[in-house]
Amino acid sequence: MATVHHWSGLEAHALRLALRMSVRGFAQHLGVAERTVAKWNKLLESTEPRPDTQAILDTALARADAAVHLRFETLLSEAGRPEAGPGRRVTASGPRAWEYESWTDDLDRVVVALSRQSFAFADNLLGRWLGRFNPAELDDKGLYLFARSTALLGDLQRDQGAVLGPLSAQHSYVGARSAFSQLDIPRRIAQLDLSLAVVAEMSGRLEIAARHYETLAVDDRLSLRDRARARLWVGTALSKEGNHDYAARVMLAATRAFEDLSEPDDWSVAHQKLALAHRGVGNLDAALHFIAIARSTGVIDSPMQRVRLDTAHGHILLSDQATRDDGLHVLDNAAKLAAKFGLSHQLRSIEGIQMTSEGAPGPRRR
Template sequence: MATVTTWTGQDANALRNALRMSVTAFAEHLGAARRTVAKWSSQGDKVLPRADMQAALDTVLARATPEVRERFEALRAVGTSGAAVGAARPDAGAHADTGDDGDGDSGSGSGGDVRRRDLLRGAAIGVAAAPNVAPLLDAFFSPAHSDGAALSFPQFSRSVASAKVDYQACRYERVLDRLVTLLPSLEPVKSGAEGDQRPRVEVLAADLYHVVGSVLLKVGDPGMALVTAERSTRAAAMSQDPVAIAASARIMTHALMGNGHDAQAVTLAGNAADSLDRDTRLASTDAVAVYGALVLRGAIAAARRDDRDTAHAMLDEATRAATRLGYDGNDRWTGFGATNVLLHRVNISLTLGDAGTAIAIARKVPLEKVTLAERKASLFVDVARAYTQWGRYEHGLSALRTAYEVAPEEIRCRPAVQRTASDLAMLANGFVRTAAVGFAHDAGIRL
């Protein structure tokens, strides 16, 4: 019979899913508060239930049917990250990656760079249907090598902008192709820059590394994303542009979260937003948009720590920034505005375990104002996760199908999507389970 020595939130969530219970039903079954069970669901192996809950979970497992225990073992085997138990988890390697990060711009032939290259290739193999990122890594760690013609500053600027556009459109294969060309072009463009072009090149470098980090987070390599985020912040600092510095703090905040450093992410987002306000008085639309996007990122990090007060305070601050901006735009590639704040309220409600609230807010989102494919797909992924957490599997599958229609590459490469598809295929019954398995197969998602 399956046994657990020490229960984690991840194990408890696996048992809940094996029993095919909603968060509310499982809480009642255990005699626990709903918020407690929601916290297990959102924080996974980062939280340990209290001793009395450990005993209650032991009892529920002991009384489970053989079918439930079999499902429980299967769910534990893949874990919440979708990787086999015993495989390296993103947060487990975070300290090592951060430690190496301090000298991340050392020579491309260093042992540290070689190890990072091997790690990234290994991670790419482990992500089902993920784009091939090995060429990107070669370009990242060999930036001075280029077989093509050198790009002029205007060409480089347009190419970085195109990479941003493709990323927001979820065209990740095209983004990777662009980045493989752009990374080796960066140093020649820097060398040829003169006068006021130099800080502008550093801003472009910060944007370029921002895209690289974002793609790496998409395909499930947070350690390498932290390395590229550090390079983005370094380039932004060289530019002395306060908006660029704050924009680079966004990818660093995101990378910290990807490595399990949510508390540091909240602090960084808050401090960077304060600095931007102090340095610019938010006198431009770019400054307002980046400020709002920063506090939204901090709100998500706070929610992941189950810090509702901070999360909602930051959401309220983002609402004030959106009101000040006055429109839904894409200034400085933020996609920021009142609608974007609403999308984050959906995600934060889900993160806090309030699936019903997440769905209620999602119904209020004016879809015609969500013009970026990445944001629209993320909304439907959140709705799919909420319905799945709520036990409404048919609705969850429908939302996942819609997300796929919006952005197929987003669905194929994101580990969170693969986890939701796997949950649907395992937890649903009858025709919904058959449909979920068929959808995963057609979408190229490995269950």
């Protein structure tokens, strides 16, 4: 919480505004004359309350809730007080209690924003905190929030298709993993290992990704759901390598795990992956069966999942000359949605499918 070493009319005025009180109400709250409060408002730093009134102001600030402290420090920041150098009146070591609370709330908002592909909003929220503190100066709670923020930044970059490089998902995930290792939180470390395996898959290092997924699928540091996801992604990597039969068997095991865990969205995604694996071996009837299940189950309330489903559906339809035109139409709509929400990785995938399909006759259904 904020501490005022020596009150002037400026801090007293900021506290009144932070408490959202009128001059009369603030005077009554403190037990001072209205003309005293009016003097603070007018003269600001040019006047100072008496010592006994300073103590009253200390008590009023100490009893205020976190929201008042936030408004109080914001008002002083806008007035230039926190940067006043050696004479700074308001101090605190590291993040204050209200900052931890606000930071945590903002991270919850980031999760929601990412689920809706509101990338600009999520980036703004994360930047608010990642640029505010030096991680080397944070206590364990602050470092945990910093690590979570960095991991979510990695999710944002991954969803936008920034996979490798200094401003990429891989860079952010490595930084978050280092922070969680410093805090010795095994579950979070394993989750970052899983995210880094996804990055390896997205960047085309399929054999490395599959090997990491296989290890994580039996890693006790992860929850049962995360282990099932790793098993599903083993199948995804294998399918991309062309090993469709084995991939389908692995994915089916993951599908059963999601059913046992009562995870309908993951169960739906697993059927989408199964559909693509069956398309890979030319079993289009099975592929259409599984993609129909994927499209009719789960909660499809995010542009990302809609694009992924439509991309898979369009890919399958393209594989049969009888439904080729329908497939092109579905992929075209998926590309427009991906472009609208800045899903560059998905857009590149769609464009790759479209280019590959040009002039290439697909197998008939069997």
